[in-house]
Amino acid sequence: GENVEQHPSTLSVQEGDSAVIKCTYSDSASNYFPWYKQELGKRPQLIIDIRSNVGEKKDQRIAVTLNKTAKHFSLHITETQPEDSAVYFCAARGDTGNQFYFGTGTSLTVIP
């Protein structure tokens, strides 16, 4: 099956700086890549996603890039704010049905 690796596991940035989280996947047939944010004690919530026919997608301060050849995708958060502090998970949908594989998460801390 698919294997998704996520780095770094923890990340601290100063408020206003940018944060980048990277994920790699193993199955070239994977074609949908969502990113989730999970605040402490809360449920995961989708923040952005990208499909395999798109190289980059942006939503205000958040952007995701996808390199299908290298099989990696990244989350970019610009002008970070304290409320961006959370655990972020990348995921890849396998080539069949509704099977999703998640990365192990990145704990982002934005220091005021």
Next chain:
Amino acid sequence: EAQVTQNPRYLITVTGKKLTVTCSQNMNHEYMSWYRQDPGLGLRQIYYSMNVEVTDKGDVPEGYKVSRKEKRNFPLILESPSPNQTSLYFCASSGDSEETQYFGPGTRLLVL
């Protein structure tokens, strides 16, 4: 209000005592999934369903059962729970496999 609900939210049980965690969504979603979340391992998919009476194994199905007799409900059954099934469980639903997955609030299970 569109939502995914799970019950119970917290459960302490003993090894071997059958239990069911319910999941219900009111968004008429076709797709539903169960995940478990463990520290350092991220979210791992247990089972998923793409429609009524259609279910399939995720990445970690051993020791679990599911059923999808109605579109809105997707219960998770542990017929003989073991301590290694102690975890935080999330149910999720989506309109299709490339739409936002909405997660339930989570069920924290402790098996003694």
